[in-house]
Amino acid sequence: MKKVYMDYAATTPVDDEILEEMMPFFRKYYGNASSIHSFGREAFEAVENARVQVADLLSSDAEEIIFTSGGTESDNLALKGIAYLNKEKRDTKGYNIITSEIEHPAVLETCIHLKKQGFKVKFLPVDKYGLIKTSDLEDAISKDTFLVTIMFANNEIGTIEPIEEIGKITKKYNVLLHTDAVQAIGKISVDVNKLNIDLLTISSHKIYGPKGVGALFVRKGVKLEPLAHGGGHEKGLRSSTLNTPGIVGLGKACELGKKRMNKDTVHMKNLRDNLIKNVLKIEESYLNGHPEKRLVNNTHFRFTAIEGESLNLMLDDKGIAAATGSACSSKKLQASHVLLALGLDPAEAHGSIRLTLGRSSSKEDVEYVSNVLPDIVQNLRNMSPLWNR
């Protein structure tokens, strides 16, 4: 059976070149990067080389990169690390932390956790495209605010937030800015200095690197309270023996991501626009997210009168890997918080599906999905008591 992977926003396959780069660090250069001997030094040099590669993608300094186990840990370290150094601000009147309603759970749940600990958190609403209003942000900032965390681009609907404007506001009020850029890296050129970003989260497995490794950019001078105490690795911010092969993979992924960004984005945007054009030919189908301010690899649709898990499983039966925002596929049995924040009602949110493209997606993949999808939608509608056409 034909197999078409259209869930690159969930994860990507490891690139051959990246895997090759990693391999020697499992068995040949297996030393602990903290050790003083030659084995340790080999690992240390590889880690520092990767640090330069990551920094290069973000236009930061290598010493501003902290390696972690992935996006979730980076988000946790950034948010808790800043908050725990500002505990005395908890009893103040204004908001301490400002975020959005559509953050990835790694940020959202961390903010909810901090709120339970007494920090005042503002969750900014978004418009029907998923964009925050920068005037809302400015209104929410007070002298009690120490951190703004807004995602660079949304993982579900692909909407790109106005980070440049946000950065100007946080700079003006002297508030730290963190952004989860896990979905944006490799697809949007990111310069942490131009954008006034103080902390930025990236993950390796979304950019053709291995799972289980990520990084946090921490601007020079920004202090964090560490979460993991121990041997004092990563300037004391993240104790744990360095995952040399993973870090080497992340470094290479950043290098290739930068090198291939132009070619990749043209390729994916072309496929994305075709896919959107084809799918929207289906009666009562709609695009979720912003029509232009969206990630080059993201499509997200909703279809009246059908349910996303069923749609997803029928696509899976045809070899197509997609994702859904339906409650039925979540462990919590709640419709996606992102889709609800757009103002969609739960029934609309249930009928949604995400198809995300990658570097190796092809024109044939898009054609195959475009051919298969209308029949599946029709089949489910024929079964649906909510479809009376």
Added chain:
Amino acid sequence: MEDMYTEKAKEHFFHPRNVGEIKDADGFGKVGNPVCGDVMAIYIKVKDNKIIDIKFKTYGCLAAIATSSILTEMVKGKTLEEALKITRDDVANELGGLPAIKMHCSNLAADALHEAIKDYRNKQKK
């Protein structure tokens, strides 16, 4: 998620039996709510106190569609009394079980059938 479903449940989902409507149905039952992600409609034809035909339309996940489908097979030819005895658990068991999380939200087919029988009996009284 799919791995939590039995082969039988998947088989009914991909090849549902008795999908559709009965224009001159003797009884009609509809339960569920689009907000929760599941709506089921059941149509029955009754003759000599027996269900001689049954059709369904379901909006929902695999569990919702598979339970609707298998229920129609379970009750065809049964008397109304026998049909009323069928519970949600019976339907789930017939599929070889359902993921625990789906037992309450999506396993509504028996309820829809009971509504349809109630509707039929109400019409008979008139």
